Each structure stands twice: as structure tokens, then as C-alpha cells.
Amino acid sequence: MLQNLFDIPVQKLRGVSSQKAGELHALGVSSVGDLLEYYPFRYEDYRIRTLQEMKDGEKVTVQGTVTTLASLQRYGRTARLLCRVTVEGMLITAVWFNRAFLKDQLTIGREITLTGKWDQRRRQLTVAESEFPDRGAAKTGTLQPVYSVGGSLTQAWMRKKIGEALDQYGDRIPELLPEELLERHRLVPRREAVLRLHRPENTTAGQEGRRRMVYEELFLFELKLQAYRAASRKQPDGIAHPISSDEIRSFVAALPFELTESQKKVINEIAYDMKRPYAMNRLLQGDVGSGKTVVSAVALYASVRAGYQGALMVPTEILAEQHARSLGKLFEPYGIQVGLLTGSLTDRKRKDILASLQMGLTDIVIGTHALIQDDVVFRKLGLVVTDEQHRFGVNQRSILRKKGLHPDVLAMTATPIPRTLAITVFGDMDVSTIRERPKGRQPVKTYWVKHDMMDRVLSLIRKEAELGRQTFFICPLIEESEKLDVQNAIDLHAQLRQALPELAIGLLHGRMSSAEKEEAMATFAAGSTNVLVSTTVIEVGVDVPNATLMIVMDAERFGLSQLHQLRGRVGRSDLPSYCVLIADPKSENGQERMKAMTDTDDGFEIARRDLELRGPGEFFGTKQSGVPEFRVANLMEDFETLEQARDDAAELTAKPEFWTSSSYAGLRDYLHREALFAGEPLD
Structure with missing residues (x-):
């Protein structure tokens, strides 16, 4: 059994001292099973190349004959050894x-194998490694695995120990996948795949080994999600909201704007889930300004009309206050009471809202992390909505969910990602996507300028102000920092007041009191302020339709998705809108971000490029979102395999024989080893 290998301490291998075992443990390797699954992240190619195959600047391996005596040159502490070698007659x-x-x-006359960087013009090889065949060339002609190592662990030591583990325990590597999946996808057996990954005979063999293990890794991940879903939905566990379709249609018809087809489709998906006696767990994703908030408002309305309370958790107080105002106005004609709960409320106001929630007098509460405090008690919580889902940790979301008896959960994010990745990152969730812009919205034109073009930027601010329109001016820091040479909000505010004395310049940042922030935003939203200088506290959700110009100072300091979020603060009406990125990026990555922003305003395309630049772990914030760390699979490259694995896992767990047949005993053992049914639902 596979678990036996994970029960064998890595110290059982000869030459693994307690020090080495500790260093291996730091890499996540504690057992022989862990070591066998510690796969290389790339390979060194020592296969012999011909001169015709070699390209300038490439790392290559050639075989030749020493033709001249070597000469040694010394430059201080550096020694340079030169020798002429005949390769294929050259x-x-x-x-x-x-x-x-x-x-x-x-x-x-001695034969030699050389590996190094080839200089085509000079016909020169800068040698990194060399071997003499008459001594036995261990690496020549091979693909050598390269592992992540640390401490005193070297590549040679790691290769040797993994080789010994393969020789000693390789025949005990069991097959996990059922025969039907191996045949369907033409996958090599598990033992052979592990062997090919560590000891590839050629590129094709290595690729086949990787393909097998990528599928297995993604399949087992999806199997956990699908098995939990199949088991948990055998019995109704949630609230069946008695939703009236006529009431929903009437509410939507009374909205001051027409919903897009995409919004209507998503509302139908949510309503279907809420009517069923199973706890809804749905992710709603859409680009900035695509109208996710109004969709959540329809869901909250449906929950209240069905006799339950709703909660909306957002990441910032500014956003909570904005939603409390806008949703309060929207629900007022229906007699629905909306409350606000944030960390900056006075003790008196906090006690009042807590009492109102507990008695059921407040129908919908909107708040920040303050919603998950122990003293927040609902009378009858039916729907939990979390806005900007990835900003809340798994524990924070689950605490809010536990404040009701299996309430429905709707998570929203304006960081659009491919549906496949959404399924993976957000776990056991159904995914709804809004792809359309609200009617009448125009694309935001984006420009990248250098710092020496500030005069033109100021002219653009004046021009928009003359048209009666407003500007956001964003910078990274609040106050001057000696460590970062970037513009800060307080200094920039002073400079703009001097440069634009005819305009009203406001200031907003995170260190202001809640009352000061609310006043700054209210003044700007009312049109009394022409320009609002701010840090990224306005990044998410803030809605000022008259703001048509977004300027971001030191834009290279921001991530791509964050820049797109900031750009989403304008273009929220039918007025033409602009985004100006002021940046002098030194790095290639920074230049790529600026180029991506000027190339497209499609959030899904921006997210794809951000993933390419940063990788999934940093993109999602691994600790917060729980994005899995795969050993072999690459979420950027293996989309199709993930989709296939998900379909296969869903098909398998839906079959009654999966839970009883000996053919699937290995997979059931795996699920029990993962303690899948012992703890909390997957989030």
C-alpha cells in the first residue's frame, strides 16, 4: 500500500543522518514516500549535440578530442584555462x-565530453562541466534531474538518495488510478511514471511520466471535492428558501437600470440554488463594474422575502459604508431594514445593531471583519455574501457561515480568472461568471507616461474639471519613506493644491479616522471636490459615476490586477473615461505590466497575464485563498487536464459502486487517509 511508504522514515535510507533528515523535513520530505514524490523541477541536458544543432548562447554538451596542450592564465585570483578541442573535424x-x-x-589525443555555453562567433565553449570517457562519463548522454535543495543538501546527494529509494522501494509503489481511467487517457502505470520523472531515458519518456502524474495529482484533488459533495448532498443540509419568482421579477423591473443578459442568467442560477434544501456555495466572478453588487442585492432581497436575514461582508469600511447607503436606499421602499457594522462604530451604536440583529429587526447587515466577532448573533441567518472573496481567509469566511444553520453562501470577486482556476482555487464551489458590461458603459482608455510628462497630466485634470468631471489621483504611500523613492499622498496633495489652485483637492488615506474618510468620500461623491488624492483604500468597489479620470503615480509599484481594480473606479457611467499610469519601470516585469494595461481593459485577459507574470501562488495569495501547491501540475499549463480530472471525479463519485467495489478501494483509502469526512466542509 502507498501509505506504507509514507510510514517509513527517510532515515531508513543509508547515509541519511539526523541533520540531513532535518534538512529534508524542511523541504517537506519526512518519509520514503515523500522522497519518491519529491520530483525535479527541471532537467540538465547532457545529451551529445552536433555542431549543426548548436545555437549561439545555448548550453550544450559535445564530445571531442584534446588537440593542443592547455595554457593557464592568471588574473589575480582568477585562473583561466584554454585548450583547443576537435569536435566533428572542427x-x-x-x-x-x-x-x-x-x-x-x-x-x-584524449577524448573529452564538455558541457557549457556556446559562443558561435568565437567558436568557443565556456565549460561548466567536463568528463573523460576513459574514466566513465556518468552524465554524458543523459537527462539529469534538478531538485530544489537547501542547507548542506546537494544535487548529487539528492539524486543518489532518490536513486537508492527507487532501487529499494520502487516495486512497492502501488497503482492508485482505476484501470478504466488509465485506458481512457492512455496513462503509463504509476510506478513507471515515478521512475520516468526521476530517470527519464529521453524527453518523450519524461513527458509521458509527467502527463501521468499531472493527471493523478489533479484527479485526486478533484476527487476530494467531488467525494465530499456527493457524500454531503445525500441528505438535505441547508435552507430551502421559498422564493417567489414574481416577487423577484417585480424587484428587478423596479431597478433604475436594465440588467444585462449575463446578470439575469447568474440571478437564475443563484435563485435555483437558494430554492433547494442544500447549502448553496457559489462563487460569482466578474470584471470591475460588471454589476455583481446588484446581483447580490437581488439574492439578499430574496432571502429576506423568504423570512431570513442576510449578511454582506466587505474588506474595507469605506466600501461597507457605501453599500449601506446604496442598498439602504434600494430596499427602503420594501420596508427592509439595512444595518452597518464596522470596527469604528461607537459602543452605543454597536450595541444597538447587535440587539437589532439578534431580535431579527435588522434584515440585512453590511460590515467588515467586525461581522465575525463572537458577540454578533443573528436571529435567522439565511444568506452570507462575501465581497472580494480572496481577501478573506478560509477561517474568516467559515466563522461567518457558522452564525447560521447552514446558510447559503455567495462569494464575489472582481479578480476574474479562468473558470477552471476558479473551480480549483475556491474549492467546492459552483462558479457563475458575468462577462458583459452594463449597457452604455464605454471602455476606459489607458495611457502610460513617464514622470517628465506631469505638465500634460495636469492639463488633462484641468480639462476634465472644466467639463464638470472628477479625478482620482492614486499613490502608493501615505507619508514619505526613506526606503522607497515613491510619491506619497500627503506630499502629492500639497503639490497639487499649489499646481492647481483653482481646483478643490481632497485627501483620503487609511490612517484617517472613519469620520474623516467618510467626509472625504462624501464630499467627492457629491461633486464638491475636483480631485481626490488617495492611497489604495479606494481600490475596491467605490462608485463615483462622475469620476472619469484615474491617475496612478509610480504605477510600477502596483500589481497588474491591482492596477486594473484602480482603473475600474472610473468608467462607471456613459461618459468617456481615462486612466493614466505614471511610471518609469526599470524591470522587464514592470514594463510588461504597463504594456498589458494599455493593450486591454478585459479583466479576464489582465488576470491571465498577471498569472503569467507572477504565478498562481502569489496571484491568489496562497495563505489566504488556500490555492493548492501542486508538486507536478502547473495551473497555467494544465487547464484542460484539470477540467478532465474534474469531470472524471464527478462521474466516478456519482456511481454507487465507487463506494463499495474493491476496484476503487485504493481511492477510498486515499480519501480516508486525507480525513476527508472527519472535519469541516472544504471551503
């Missing part, structure tokens, strides 16, 4: 640095 120059001891071994 003389090339081989250069070693700080390898003086090789001089006497480079005898004329």
Missing part, C-alpha cells in the same frame, strides 16, 4: 575558469 576553443587542476589531465 577546432573549437574550450575555456575553464578556476579549474587549474585540469591542466595536466588535458593530454593531446
Whole structure:
């Protein structure tokens, strides 16, 4: 059984001292099973290349004959060894640095294998490694695995120990996947795949080994999600909201704007879930300004009309206050009471809202992390909505969910990602996506300028002000920092007041009191302020339709998705809107971000490029979102495999024989080893 290998401590291998075991443990390797699944992240290619195959600047391996005596040159502490070698009838120059001891071994006529960087113009190879076939060339002609190592662990040591583990325990690697999946996807057996990953005979063998293990890794991940879903939905566990379709249609018809087809489709999906006696767990994703908030408002309305309370948790107080105002106005004609709960409320106001919630007098509460405090008690919580889902940790979301008896959960995010990744990152969730812009909205035109073009930026601010429109001016820091040479909000506010004395310039940042922030935003929203200088506290959700210009100072300091979020604060009406990025990026990554922003305003495309630049772990914030760390699979490359694995896992767990047949005993053992049914639902 596979678990036996994970029960064998890695110290059982010869030469693994307690120190080495500790260093392996730091890499996540504690057992022989862990070591066998510690796969290389790339390979060094020591296969012999011909001169015709070699490209300038490539790392290559060639075989030749020493043709001239080696000469040694010294430059201070640096020793340079040169020798002429004949390769396929052509003389090339081989250069070693700080390898003086090789001089006497480079005898004329001796065969040698060289690996290094090829300089086509000079016909010169800067040698990184060399071997003499008459001594036994261990690496020549092979693909050598390269592992992540640390401490005193070297590549050679790691290769040796994994090789010994394969020789000693390789025949005990069991098959986990049922025969039907192996045949369906033409996958090599598990033991062979592990062997091919560590000891690939050629590129094709390595690719087949990887393909097998990528599928298995993604399939087992999806199996956990699907098995939990199949088991948990055998019995109704949630609230069946008695929703009236006529009431929903009437509410939607009374909205001051027409919903898009995409919004209507999503509302139908949510209403279907809420009517069923199973706890809804749905992710709603859509680009900035796509109208997710109004969709959540319809869901909250449906929950209240069905006799339950609703909660909306958002990441910032500014956003909570904005939603409390806008939803309060929207629900007022229906007699629905909306409350606000944030950390900055006075003790008196806090006690009042807590009492009102507990008695059921407040129908919908909107708040920040303050909603998950122990003293927040609902009378009858039916629906939990979390806005900007990825900003709340798994524990925070589950605490709010536990304040009701299996309430429905709707999570929203304006960081659009491919549906496949959404399924993976947000776990056991159904995914709804809004792809359309609200009618009448125009794309935001985006420009990238250097700091020396500030005069033109100021002219653009004046022009928009003359048209009666407003500007957001964003910078990274609140006050001056000696560590970062970036513009800060307080200084910028002073400079703009001097440069634009005819305009009203406001200031907003996170260190202001709640009352000061609310006043700054209210003044700007009312149109009394022409320009609002702010830090990224306005990044999410803030809605000022008259704001048509977004300027971001030191834009290279921001991530791509964050820049897109900031850009989403404008273009929220039918007025033409603009985003100006002021940046002098030194890094290639920074330049790529600026180019991506000017190329497209599609949030899904922006997210794809952000994933390419940053990788999934940093993109999602691994600790917060719980994005899985796969050993072999790459979420950017293996989309299709993930979709297939999900379909296969859903099909398998839906079959009654999966839970009883001996053919699936290994998979059931795996689920029990993962303690799938012992703890909390997957989030």
C-alpha cells in the first residue's frame, strides 16, 4: 500500500543522518514516500549535440578530442584555462575558469565530453562541466534531474538518495488510478511514471511520466471535492428558501437600470440554488463594474422575502459604508431594514445593531471583519455574501457561515480568472461568471507616461474639471519613506493644491479616522471636490459615476490586477473615461505590466497575464485563498487536464459502486487517509 511508504522514515535510507533528515523535513520530505514524490523541477541536458544543432548562447554538451596542450592564465585570483578541442573535424576553443587542476589531465589525443555555453562567433565553449570517457562519463548522454535543495543538501546527494529509494522501494509503489481511467487517457502505470520523472531515458519518456502524474495529482484533488459533495448532498443540509419568482421579477423591473443578459442568467442560477434544501456555495466572478453588487442585492432581497436575514461582508469600511447607503436606499421602499457594522462604530451604536440583529429587526447587515466577532448573533441567518472573496481567509469566511444553520453562501470577486482556476482555487464551489458590461458603459482608455510628462497630466485634470468631471489621483504611500523613492499622498496633495489652485483637492488615506474618510468620500461623491488624492483604500468597489479620470503615480509599484481594480473606479457611467499610469519601470516585469494595461481593459485577459507574470501562488495569495501547491501540475499549463480530472471525479463519485467495489478501494483509502469526512466542509 502507498501509505506504507509514507510510514517509513527517510532515515531508513543509508547515509541519511539526523541533520540531513532535518534538512529534508524542511523541504517537506519526512518519509520514503515523500522522497519518491519529491520530483525535479527541471532537467540538465547532457545529451551529445552536433555542431549543426548548436545555437549561439545555448548550453550544450559535445564530445571531442584534446588537440593542443592547455595554457593557464592568471588574473589575480582568477585562473583561466584554454585548450583547443576537435569536435566533428572542427577546432573549437574550450575555456575553464578556476579549474587549474585540469591542466595536466588535458593530454593531446584524449577524448573529452564538455558541457557549457556556446559562443558561435568565437567558436568557443565556456565549460561548466567536463568528463573523460576513459574514466566513465556518468552524465554524458543523459537527462539529469534538478531538485530544489537547501542547507548542506546537494544535487548529487539528492539524486543518489532518490536513486537508492527507487532501487529499494520502487516495486512497492502501488497503482492508485482505476484501470478504466488509465485506458481512457492512455496513462503509463504509476510506478513507471515515478521512475520516468526521476530517470527519464529521453524527453518523450519524461513527458509521458509527467502527463501521468499531472493527471493523478489533479484527479485526486478533484476527487476530494467531488467525494465530499456527493457524500454531503445525500441528505438535505441547508435552507430551502421559498422564493417567489414574481416577487423577484417585480424587484428587478423596479431597478433604475436594465440588467444585462449575463446578470439575469447568474440571478437564475443563484435563485435555483437558494430554492433547494442544500447549502448553496457559489462563487460569482466578474470584471470591475460588471454589476455583481446588484446581483447580490437581488439574492439578499430574496432571502429576506423568504423570512431570513442576510449578511454582506466587505474588506474595507469605506466600501461597507457605501453599500449601506446604496442598498439602504434600494430596499427602503420594501420596508427592509439595512444595518452597518464596522470596527469604528461607537459602543452605543454597536450595541444597538447587535440587539437589532439578534431580535431579527435588522434584515440585512453590511460590515467588515467586525461581522465575525463572537458577540454578533443573528436571529435567522439565511444568506452570507462575501465581497472580494480572496481577501478573506478560509477561517474568516467559515466563522461567518457558522452564525447560521447552514446558510447559503455567495462569494464575489472582481479578480476574474479562468473558470477552471476558479473551480480549483475556491474549492467546492459552483462558479457563475458575468462577462458583459452594463449597457452604455464605454471602455476606459489607458495611457502610460513617464514622470517628465506631469505638465500634460495636469492639463488633462484641468480639462476634465472644466467639463464638470472628477479625478482620482492614486499613490502608493501615505507619508514619505526613506526606503522607497515613491510619491506619497500627503506630499502629492500639497503639490497639487499649489499646481492647481483653482481646483478643490481632497485627501483620503487609511490612517484617517472613519469620520474623516467618510467626509472625504462624501464630499467627492457629491461633486464638491475636483480631485481626490488617495492611497489604495479606494481600490475596491467605490462608485463615483462622475469620476472619469484615474491617475496612478509610480504605477510600477502596483500589481497588474491591482492596477486594473484602480482603473475600474472610473468608467462607471456613459461618459468617456481615462486612466493614466505614471511610471518609469526599470524591470522587464514592470514594463510588461504597463504594456498589458494599455493593450486591454478585459479583466479576464489582465488576470491571465498577471498569472503569467507572477504565478498562481502569489496571484491568489496562497495563505489566504488556500490555492493548492501542486508538486507536478502547473495551473497555467494544465487547464484542460484539470477540467478532465474534474469531470472524471464527478462521474466516478456519482456511481454507487465507487463506494463499495474493491476496484476503487485504493481511492477510498486515499480519501480516508486525507480525513476527508472527519472535519469541516472544504471551503
